Amino acid sequence: MKQIRSYIPQYLLRLHEADWHCQCPTCQQDYPFVIIDWQDQRRYSASLSCERVAQDILFNADAFVLHSAEEMSAAAWQPNQLQQKINQGCINLAISDAGDIPVKLYAIGIYINQMMKLSADDVAQITRCGEEFSRLLAQGALAEHFDLLPVISKYKLQAVRALSATRLDTTLDARAGMALSLKLNEFTVLADNYLEQNLTALDQDAQLATFMQQHRQLWQNFILYRCYHHLFPLNSQDAFLALCGDVYLLKILCGLLIQSEIELDEVRISALFAAMERQPVRLTCDADMLLVGLSLLK
Template sequence: MKNKSTADSAVKPKRKTAYAAMANNQATASVWTPDYVLRLQQNIQPCGCPGCNNASPLMQFRWRNHVRYSADMGCRKAAIEILNRTASCTITFSEGAAESLPELAADRLQMNQLCLHLFTAFRTEPTLLIYLLGRFIREAAALDTQQRVALQEAWLQPDFRQTLRLDFSRSHSPDDYPPVRLHTLRELPLWSLAEEDRRLKKLEKLKSTGEEALRQRWRELENTSGFSAAAQQEILGNYLFYLLCHHFFPGNPVEEWQKNFAVLCRRVLNLKTLLIVMSTEANMENLGALFADCHRKVMACWR
C-alpha cells in the first residue's frame, strides 16, 4: 500500500465521528475509508496492468490527526471499482493512533466534508453538483468556518435546493456543463489516445467538426453511446466521489480553490467524453481499462 504523509494531490459523513479526534484533543487520528477501498481490499488478486505492475493500487494519506485510504486510478482494477455503478459511495469512519506527523488543518478537513455533504444531497445530478461545488467554494472563500457550515446547511434545506436547481437551469444548459468547447476538448488527455485505440474512433467526429457544429455532434454521440444516460450519470457521480475523497477537494490554500475546481471540471469532462464515444464495447471492464490509461496521462499533464 502506498503511503503519503501529507496529501496535496458519503456518503453519509458522521460529523461527530469524523471530528472526534480533533474535538477531544486525544492522541488519536480520525480514519476515513471509502467504499471502493473496502472492495479492493477484498479483491487481492494482482492486476498486472501498466498502472500497478502487480503492486497494490491502495494508498494512504497520513497526518497526525487524520488518515485517509484511497486508491490509484491509474490501475485498471482500481478504476473499475471506483467507477462501479453499484458503488454505495460511502465512507467508513474509525479512529487510529496518532503518529509523529504534521497536522491536517481542521478547516481543510471541514471544507472537504462540507463538499461531501453536497455530494450526498446531489449525487444523482452530477452536472448540478459540479455547478454547486464551484459556487459553494466561491462563496465560502470569504467566510469563516462557522459561516461556511451555516451556508451549507441553508443550501440543504428542501426549499433552497429547488432555488439552487432553478439558478442552475437559468444560467446553464444541463447537458453542457462543464461547457464543451473545442479548445477544452483538444487539451484533454483522451484526445491524444484517440489515434492509439480503435474503441475511440468516434472521437474523430468531434475532431473534424467546427465550434458551431460541436454541440450537435456531441448530442449525436450521447444518443449512440453504449452507456445509457442513467449509467453515465451514475458513473460520473462515482467519479466525483473519488475526486472529492482522493484530492481532499477543494484543497488548500483558499487561493488555490478555483484552480482546483477548474482541474476537477477538466477531469470530469475527460470521463464524460470517454463515456459518449464508447459504443459496441461499452462495459465496465473496457471503461476501467481505458480510463486508467487516460488517468495516467492526466497525472502527467495536470499535476
C-alpha cells in the same frame, strides 16, 4: 506521536480481501494503495489510475462507506478548518439525493466560490453556508439556477481539442480502442464549426443521456473519490475546473464509444477512467475558472 482518527472506505477493504492480480499500466509499476496523512486524520485509499481500483470504486454503491478507527501518527501537515469544512461540504452535496450530476457539480462550484470568501475562523458562518447549500439543492432551487446558465461552446471546444492532443494510455480492447482513436483523430482536423456540431449532437444523443442517468452512482462515486482522495478542493478553483473537465471529457469518450456501437461494460468504462487518471488532460483557462468549469456542465 499522537492519536488520530483513521478512515478506510469499503472499496479498499474489498480490494484487500481479494487476490491481487491486476496488470494494468499502474500496477506494473507499483501497488496502487496509498495513505493520506495530515495532523489529525488519516485516510486510506487507492489510486483510480488502477483499473481494478477504478472498477470497484465506480460500480459499487457502498464504495464510500467509511470504517473508522484510532491510530497513532506523527504526520505534521494540518489543513485549516476552512479547508476541512469545504471538503466535507462538497462531500455532503455529492451524496445528496437531489439533482443530477451537472447540478451537483454546479452546487459544488458555487459553494466553493462562496466559501473561499470566508475566514477560517468564522466557524458558525462556515457551518451555516454548508447547510444552506444542501437545503437549496434539496429544494430544487440550484437546479433552477443551473438551467438559467447560458451555453458557452468555446470552452468545450478547447477541452476537446486538448483531449484530442493527449495520448491516452488506455487498455481498451482492439475494437473499442480503434473506434475511439478514429473519432479523436477526426476531431483534430475538424474546423471549429463542424466540431461544435459534433459536440452538440453528442449533448443531444438520447443513448448517451440514458447512459448518464443509468450510471448516476458511477459519476457520484467519481466525485466522491476526488473529494476523499485529494481533500478537494483545498485552496484553489483549479481543482473545480479540473473536475468539471474530467467529467465532461469522460462523458465525451463514453459518447463516442456509444456512437460507434461499442458496449460500455464495466471493464471498458473502468479503463477509460483509469486512463484519464494516469494521463490527465490539462485545460488552459483565459477566464474565471468557475465560469469555465460551469460552462462544461451545460
